[in-house]
Amino acid sequence: MGRRKQVLDAAVSDFRSLGIQIRCKKPIFTASQLEQIAEILVWLLLDRGLQGLSLLLQESLISVNESFKEEEWVSSCKNIANSLASRVPRDMNCLRIVESVAGVDARSKHLRSTIANQMLVVLLEHKRREFxxxxxxxxxxxxxxxxxxxxxxxxxxxxxxxxxxxxxxxxxxxxxxxxxxxxxxxxxxxxxxxxxxxxxxxxxxxxxxxxxxxx
Known part of the structure; x- marks a missing residue:
């Protein structure tokens, strides 16, 4: 139990540090790197063993979403959604991964909508890119x-x-x-x-x- 607490405390420190870096005015990540970070955060939100970090993970995901330039966001949002939809099993995890993006800000809602759309494409084996x-x-x-x-x-x-x-x-x-x-x-x-x-x-x-x- 003590070891697990140490690991969680270290993770909290790392994510806070990441959030501070992401919020810096000078960009330090490319759009591609931000997409990868966003995907990792969503996968971590699915881990029931990390429920104690869910609020911090949500805040970090919101910070990542806000770090995309306006002209990058729509394209990057689709890339994140496509990647997640292609990897998640076709079971209740489809719903969990969508609902894990729980932010109420505009970009979180957009990401949740786009992920759900791509999950539908995969489930229906739809020939088009969008449902x-x-x-x-x-x-x-x-x-x-x-x-x-x-x-x-x-x-x-x-x-x-x-x-x-x-x-x-x-x-x-x-x-x-x-x-x-x-x-x-x-x-x-x-x-x-x-x-x-x-x-x-x-x-x-x-x-x-x-x-x-x-x-």
């Missing part, structure tokens, strides 16, 4: 062979893709399709369906539908 509204509407829940665990992941990822960005505000058509998708998730699964994750998909869709109606 879009047409791909959203192609998800069918009626078939009994439908993997509802997979669909649940897609529902949560779609939520993070759309609601962590301004896409729904900027594209009314997408907002309408999102509402249709949620209704399908709710209506295409019977309340007596005993398949694993059936109730989770229905409950999640019902909750998100309430938000659509209030908008």
């Amino acid at each position: 879009d509204e047409l791909a959203l509407m192609s998800i069918n829940l009626k078939e009994k062979s439908c993997n509802l665990f997979r669909k649940y992941m897609m529902l949560v990822l779609s939520e993070n893709w759309l609601l962590s960005s301004k896409l729904v505000e900027e594209k009314p058509v997408l907002r309408d399709m999102w509402a249709v998708f949620l209704r399908n998730c709710f209506c295409q699964i019977n309340s007596t369906d005993l398949r694993p994750f059936a109730s989770k998909v229905r409950t999640k869709a019902s909750y998100l539908l309430q938000g659509c109606r209030s908008d």
